[in-house]
Amino acid sequence: MTVYELCERDVVNVTTGQNLGKVDDISFEPETASITGVILYGRLKLFGLLGREEDTAIPWGDIEKIGTDVLLVRTAVSAPPRSRKKLFGVK
Known part of the structure; x- marks a missing residue:
């Protein structure tokens, strides 16, 4: 596995x-x-x-399994919640 292949997951x-x-x-x-x-x-x-x-x-020890298209991790790290705004305020 290459780094490029790892970065696609x-x-x-x-x-x-x-x-x-x-x-x-x-x-x-x-x-x-x-x-x-992995980072x-x-x-x-605002588009950067x-x-x-x-x-x-994520520390390497937290990685459970490397699959063909996903990395499964068991970690306390969580992604920040995404705020989705609806167009014209309609929900």
Whole structure:
């Protein structure tokens, strides 16, 4: 598996069923070249003009299973709730 293939996968929390997002980067220890975790970038604010939310780091030990299209994790980290605004205020 390559880093590119890993970055195509969604990350789903097993305990809550919440989709945390896609893997954007990995963190590793340079001395041993071992992966220490995956990083999910925060969501963009106003198309990136106002920066982005905080990144989410998930330790490698929290990853339960790497599937063909999803990473299953068991972690206390949760994605910030998305606020969806309805067009013209109609719900």
